[in-house]
Amino acid sequence: DLLINNAGYGVPGTFDASPWPRHADFIQVLITAPTELAHRLLPGMRARGHGRIVNVASLAGHLPGTPGHTLYAAAKAYLIKFSQSLALENRRHGVHVTALCPGFTYSEFHDVSGARALVSKMPARMWMHADTVVTQGLAAVERGDIVYINGRLNRAIKTLFKLLPDRAALALIARRSRRFRVMQGAGTGKAPER
Ligand SMILES: NC(=O)c1ccc[n+]([C@@H]2O[C@H](COP(=O)([O-])OP(=O)(O)OC[C@H]3O[C@@H](n4cnc5c(N)ncnc54)[C@H](OP(=O)(O)O)[C@@H]3O)[C@@H](O)[C@H]2O)c1
Numbered sequence: 001d002l003l004i005n006n007a008g009y010g011v012p013g014t015f016d017a018s019p020w021p022r023h024a025d026f027i028q029v030l031i032t033a034p035t036e037l038a039h040r041l042l043p044g045m046r047a048r049g050h051g052r053i054v055n056v057a058s059l060a061g062h063l064p065g066t067p068g069h070t071l072y073a074a075a076k077a078y079l080i081k082f083s084q085s086l087a088l089e090n091r092r093h094g095v096h097v098t099a100l101c102p103g104f105t106y107s108e109f110h111d112v113s114g115a116r117a118l119v120s121k122m123p124a125r126m127w128m129h130a131d132t133v134v135t136q137g138l139a140a141v142e143r144g145d146i147v148y149i150n151g152r153l154n155r156a157i158k159t160l161f162k163l164l165p166d167r168a169a170l171a172l173i174a175r176r177s178r179r180f181r182v183m184q185g186a187g188t189g190k191a192p193e194r
Contacts, residue, residue, distance in 0.1 A: 001048075003041050005034035005079075006056045010113035015070040023071060030075040038086060042095065051095040052141045053086065055079045059103040059149060062158045064166075064173045069113075076101075080147060087146040098141040102133045103154035125153060 011018055011026050038053055045051025060066075061076030083099035090097060104127045110116045133150050140148035149155045161169050 001045070001050065002052045002054075003037055004054045004056065005037060006054075007033065008056065009109065010069045010072050010115065012114055013068060026071055027075070030071075031078055034079065035082065038082075038097075042086075042090070045095045046090065046093040049094040051090075053083075053095065053097045054137055054141050055083045055097070055099050056137075057083070057099045057101045059101050059154045059158060061099075061101060062149070063161050064170050066173055066177045068177065084146055091144065096141050096144050098137065098145055099147045100133070100137040100140065101147065101149040101154070101158075102128065103149075103151055103157070104128070105130050105133050105150075 008030055009026075011022060015023075034055055038055075041053075042051070045053075057079040058072075058076040060073045061078075061080045063073065065073040080099040080101070083097050087097035104119060104122055106127060107130050110119045128151055136150050137148060149158055161172075164172065
């Protein structure tokens with residue numbers, strides 16, 4: 001009845017800083033697994049005329065890619081586009097599909113990726129609690145929202161980047177990433193072992 005593709009993590013550092021198997025694992029968890037699970041569970045949902053699929057993407061999927069965590073924004077953008085197509089294909093069969101796009105959320109995510117010290121410098125108003133994100137996400141899929149961004153500030157950030165010309169958006173991301181790397185005091189963090 002309900003599939004929530006939530007598993008995810010970040011691989012810090014530049015693309016060349018990690019060996020291929022680490023990138024392949026990342027693609028397996030963030031792209032292949034959610035896609036395969038949806039493919040396997042969808043027929044039953046359609047047959048019963050009822051189903052819900054939540055693909056936990058990210059605000060990052062709406063923004064230009066950042067240097068470091070090279071595949072993260074790309075994987076989340078994939079989940080957003082995949083959700084849109086799947087939602088349109090299945091809405092007449094009682095199956096709702098939502099790409100849930102949180103911004104910074106309190107969880108273990110940034111401990112796992114080794115970015116805790118860096119992101120803890122973000123202002124408190126940028127952060128949401130996981131239970132709020134979950135409650136809003138479940139309401140969104142029930143309503144039939146195809147893409148849902150948690151939080152007014154995150155929606156404003158998405159809109160701002162949509163209005164900016166591509167070059168200006170990339171320049172803004174590049175500037176902010178540089179600032180964060182200086183704050184972190186490290187250029188290309190090595191990916192932590194899981
Ligand atoms: N936290 C944020 O700021 C934020 C913002 C936007 C989007 N998101 C997205 O939200 C989702 C949930 O992340 P979270 O913030 O709740 O982080 P989290 O606390 O670190 O939880 C990550 C979850 O993914 C599972 N997972 C990680 N690697 C896995 C693997 N190789 N195989 C199977 N399961 C794996 C973990 O399972 P174990 O506990 O068993 O390791 C855990 O349940 C992710 O898709 C993330 O990209 C998070």
